[in-house]
Amino acid sequence: MIRKEEPILVLEDVSLFSAERTYLSKIDLKVSSGEFLGILGRSGSGKSTLLRYILDLPFPSSWKKTGRVLFFGKEKKEIPARWIQPVFQDPVLGFNPTWTVEKSLREPLRLFKEEERFASLLEKWNPILDLDGKNRDRLPASFSGGELQRFSLLRALLCEPKILLLDEATSALDPLLNEQVLEALSDLNRKEGTTILWVTHNVRSAKKFCSRTFEILSRADQGVK
Numbered sequence: 001m002i003r004k005e006e007p008i009l010v011l012e013d014v015s016l017f018s019a020e021r022t023y024l025s026k027i028d029l030k031v032s033s034g035e036f037l038g039i040l041g042r043s044g045s046g047k048s049t050l051l052r053y054i055l056d057l058p059f060p061s062s063w064k065k066t067g068r069v070l071f072f073g074k075e076k077k078e079i080p081a082r083w084i085q086p087v088f089q090d091p092v093l094g095f096n097p098t099w100t101v102e103k104s105l106r107e108p109l110r111l112f113k114e115e116e117r118f119a120s121l122l123e124k125w126n127p128i129l130d131l132d133g134k135n136r137d138r139l140p141a142s143f144s145g146g147e148l149q150r151f152s153l154l155r156a157l158l159c160e161p162k163i164l165l166l167d168e169a170t171s172a173l174d175p176l177l178n179e180q181v182l183e184a185l186s187d188l189n190r191k192e193g194t195t196i197l198w199v200t201h202n203v204r205s206a207k208k209f210c211s212r213t214f215e216i217l218s219r220a221d222q223g224v225k
């Protein structure tokens, strides 16, 4: 049973290291449901690595992991996949190159047996993320990085996740669209309580949109502001 009063995400003493170096060192973090948490830190400090650790994605086999990650007090594999939606910086990797963009966007809903909701869910997000009807039958390679980033966000949002994990997921958008998307995500966070973890370099935007920031200061030290 999922206990709603549990923090949505807890990291306990998370470390990741190889024989040569440490990538994450003793990270403790508790995220309550409904937070918009900015994850900050200098380039190479381990922000994307932390997100990959949280998502239980593979690392080189010689690396060692210690600590644990809990969603609602449980391991990730015990939580419905659609509740936890990542969006990565490089959207090309997330699209099957032989599928039209529409097929890729429909696929999660097909797996959840909710494909009939595609149009209504799309209507909610399309004014901002703009999957033009004429574009739907095109393959990913025919879109720009910014367009694919929008479609990656759109696909994650169509899943109605409880927690969105964004790794520089708006970085390829022009400044105006970037701001509009963040406003929309902020709205989603405030009105629907969707928890957001946002890896970003943009300290100014993090201060504007996030309810809290977590900074990876160095591999040996980290802190919450």
Ligand SMILES: Nc1ncnc2c1ncn2[C@@H]1O[C@H](COP(=O)(O)OP(=O)(O)OP(=O)(O)O)[C@@H](O)[C@H]1O
Pocket: 023, 041, 042, 043, 044, 045, 046, 047, 048, 049, 050, 059, 060, 201
């Ligand atoms: N699979 C891997 N093999 C070797 N080194 C890796 C691997 N993944 C990450 N690293 C190293 O771990 C360090 C942290 O990388 P990470 O991408 O997490 O940093 P970041 O804070 O997200 O940086 P940026 O802000 O520049 O995107 C870097 O030095 C990177 O080279």
